[in-house]
Amino acid sequence: MSVYTSVSTAELAQWLQRYALGELVELKGIAAGVTNTNYFVTTTHGRYVLTLFEVLQLDELPYFLELKSHLARHGVACPAPIADHNDQFASLLAGKPACLVSCLDGHDVAEPNAAQCYAIGEMLAQMHKASSTFPRRMRNPRGPEWWSRTAASLYPQLPAADAASLRSEVAFQDSHRFDFLPQGVIHADLFKDNVLMDGDKIAGFIDFYYACNDVLLYDLAIALNDWARDAQGDIDAELARAIIAGYQSIRPLTAEERKAWPVMLRAAALRFWVSRLLDFYRPASGEMTYTKDPGVFQRLLEAHRTRQDFWL
Ligand SMILES: Nc1ncnc2c1ncn2[C@@H]1O[C@H](COP(=O)(O)OP(=O)(O)OP(=O)(O)O)[C@@H](O)[C@H]1O
Ligand SMILES: N[C@@H](CCO)C(=O)O
The missing domain is CATH 3.90.1200.10 (Aminoglycoside phosphotransferase (APH), C-terminal lobe)
Structure with missing residues (x-):
């Protein structure tokens, strides 16, 4: 189970006010993954994936998040990071660097064709x-x-x-x-x-x-x-x-x-x-x-x- 850092709904609802994403509807931990803590977050505007970074520091994230944003903007299939009202993709939540990205439909495959x-x-x-x-x-x-x-x-x-x-x-x-x-x-x-x-x-x-x-x-x-x-x-x-x-x-x-x-x-x-x-x-x-x-x-x-x- 890869929820190393627990986030309460009250804490998340407060943090979400920095975004234009509406009100929190549901928060659900994601079991898969090894390094980071991931949650599915549903708001009145849609569904997102919340990542709390367990190893990377806030100042190490811009390369990766801006790259995903660049790729998504060019039509490459990858989650798009969501910017907050300060135009930042990441900020601290529960003491960890955290970001929201768009939630994708799909699953990993073990035996591809x-x-x-x-x-x-x-x-x-x-x-x-x-x-x-x-x-x-x-x-x-x-x-x-x-x-x-x-x-x-x-x-x-x-x-x-x-x-x-x-x-x-x-x-x-x-x-x-x-x-x-x-x-x-x-x-x-x-x-x-x-x-x-x-x-x-x-x-x-x-x-x-x-x-x-x-x-x-x-x-x-x-x-x-x-x-x-x-x-x-x-x-x-x-x-x-x-x-x-x-x-x-x-x-x-x-x-x-x-x-x-x-x-x-x-x-x-x-x-x-x-x-x-x-x-x-x-x-x-x-x-x-x-x-x-x-x-x-x-x-x-x-x-x-x-x-x-x-x-x-
Ligand atoms: N944007 C997304 N949309 C839908 N599901 C996602 C998204 N990002 C991650 N997931 C789900 O969360 C799971 C864990 O994510 P990920 O593999 O990135 O975990 P991690 O711990 O951050 O990285 P790793 O396991 O490589 O160390 C994925 O297997 C996938 O099921
Ligand atoms: N994909 C790597 C682990 C993450 O870097 C492996 O299977 O060894």
């Missing part, structure tokens, strides 16, 4: 295009410098074979830098549980809190590594081709991107192998202790190393 994967690729490319005019910048907090440093801190705890595999991948990625490829704002965590689907249509991308400026192709690799993964943990070729086709229907890949693609799929797997290892060996205190299996991304990365066909 090809039409849904095509839609993901298409919307991701739309997001990349629409964010080209977004003026703020954010460096990737989970880039090569981070994974090298984090992997180095994990080697002593890993079984020898895993440490050797990780070490060789970090070295491999170090010898392949892609700063010359097209860059822009990337979601950087577009997994299946970060998209609400309405049938085969995308209701919205959510959870933009790893969004940053980086190589666009890397974002496609992150999405494909999760959306196209089959029950055995390898990639389903039909789903992979669907994501790539959807993406290219909006933004065709350049010759240099196509050349970099196999290495990029490995980089995207490495990033989540390392973050899951970190959660596994050193769970942050106070956080929920269930961790996702790092082996999923180790096996996927090792499969990418020997693969011949990359679905392009």
Whole structure:
């Protein structure tokens, strides 16, 4: 249950007066989610999602909330943050930074079909295009410098074979830098549980809190590594081709991107192998202790190393 911070109806009704959203009708905690506290809030004007940020500070929010606002304004499917009478998207509620966004219809899907994967690729490319005019910048907090440093801190705890595999991948990625490829704002965590689907249509991308400026192709690799993964943990070729086709229907890949693609799929797997290892060996205190299996991304990365066909 992810309601870490309780908000009373009286407290919320008072806070809502800073918005043009009418009177509070209902407040309901949302069970899903790991990091933040989320509620459905119904007012006389409509339905919204209230997020109380449990980790991010008020001064860290503008990049993410203004990005969502920019994308929603350009027709990209994502929740639109609501501004208060001071034209602010966030302010303190129950001692935590809090914001309201539009409530989307839809649910995350565990086993997507090809039409849904095509839609993901298409919307991701739309997001990349629409964010080209977004003026703020954010460096990737989970880039090569981070994974090298984090992997180095994990080697002593890993079984020898895993440490050797990780070490060789970090070295491999170090010898392949892609700063010359097209860059822009990337979601950087577009997994299946970060998209609400309405049938085969995308209701919205959510959870933009790893969004940053980086190589666009890397974002496609992150999405494909999760959306196209089959029950055995390898990639389903039909789903992979669907994501790539959807993406290219909006933004065709350049010759240099196509050349970099196999290495990029490995980089995207490495990033989540390392973050899951970190959660596994050193769970942050106070956080929920269930961790996702790092082996999923180790096996996927090792499969990418020997693969011949990359679905392009
Ligand atoms: N704008 C929205 N409209 C409808 N439902 C939403 C919206 N935003 C979030 N939700 C619902 O709330 C749930 C939790 O949200 P989310 O996954 O963003 O949680 P979090 O704790 O903030 O992030 P994470 O779980 O990635 O750490 C989602 O699975 C979804 O069901
Ligand atoms: N999507 C990530 C967790 C959140 O960053 C994972 O599945 O490892």
